[in-house]
Amino acid sequence: MGIRNELHPQERGNNVNYLPPAPHMLSKTEKRIFCKRLANLKLPDGYSSNISNCISLEECKIVGLKSHDCHVLLHQLLSVALRGLLPKGPRNAIFRLCAFYNEVCQRVIDRNRLEQHEEDVIETMCMFERFFPPSFFDIMVHLTIHIGREARLGGPVQYRWMYPFERYLAMNYSLSFM
Structure with missing residues (x-):
C-alpha cells in the first residue's frame, strides 16, 4: 500500500525480522540527553520543587513528581528538554x-x-x-x-x-x- 514504508518490518538475513522504532520513540542516548537536560536545569527558588531529585539518570526515568511539578514540566520544561531530540x-x-x-x-x-x-x-x-x-x-x-x-x-x-x-x-x- 505504500503507507509509512519506514515502519514496515525489514528482513535481516536468516529470517530475522527487524521492526524499526516509531517516530515518537526516543533512543537510549536521546533519553539520557533528555534526562540530563532536566537534571541540570536551574530554576528560580519557589518556581517548582527540585525536579532533578525526581530524575534517575541511571534508569532514565522521572519518578515522584507532584502535580505542580507535572504542570511546570508540561507547560515550560518539556518543550525545552525535547529540542532537537524527536x-x-x-x-x-x-x-x-x-x-x-x-x-x-x-x-x-x-x-x-x-x-x-x-x-x-x-x-x-x-x-x-x-x-x-x-x-x-x-x-x-x-x-x-x-x-x-x-x-x-x-x-x-x-x-x-x-x-x-x-x-x-x-x-x-x-x-x-x-
Missing part, C-alpha cells in the same frame, strides 16, 4: 500541545485567542494521531479538546485548580502525625 512531526505536535496548555493557564485569557486555540488543539490532536499509536488516545487525551471551552465558560483556570487544596490536605496530613 523528529520534526511529533516534536511540533508536543510543542503545540505545551503552548496550548500554557495559554489556557494564563492569568488573563483573551477570548478571541482562546477560540483560535480551540481550533488549533483539534489540529494538534490530528497531528498526534499521525505519529502516536491508537493505544495512546484515552479519555484524558480526548478531554484536551474540551479544556478551551471550559476556560471560556469558567474563566481563568487559576481559580479552579487543585493545588491549594492539595497543599491544605498535605498540611493536615502532616499535622495528624504530630
Whole structure:
C-alpha cells in the first residue's frame, strides 16, 4: 500500500525480522540527553520543587513528581528538554500541545485567542494521531479538546485548580502525625 514504508518490518538475513522504532520513540542516548537536560536545569527558588531529585539518570526515568511539578514540566520544561531530540512531526505536535496548555493557564485569557486555540488543539490532536499509536488516545487525551471551552465558560483556570487544596490536605496530613 505504500503507507509509512519506514515502519514496515525489514528482513535481516536468516529470517530475522527487524521492526524499526516509531517516530515518537526516543533512543537510549536521546533519553539520557533528555534526562540530563532536566537534571541540570536551574530554576528560580519557589518556581517548582527540585525536579532533578525526581530524575534517575541511571534508569532514565522521572519518578515522584507532584502535580505542580507535572504542570511546570508540561507547560515550560518539556518543550525545552525535547529540542532537537524527536523528529520534526511529533516534536511540533508536543510543542503545540505545551503552548496550548500554557495559554489556557494564563492569568488573563483573551477570548478571541482562546477560540483560535480551540481550533488549533483539534489540529494538534490530528497531528498526534499521525505519529502516536491508537493505544495512546484515552479519555484524558480526548478531554484536551474540551479544556478551551471550559476556560471560556469558567474563566481563568487559576481559580479552579487543585493545588491549594492539595497543599491544605498535605498540611493536615502532616499535622495528624504530630
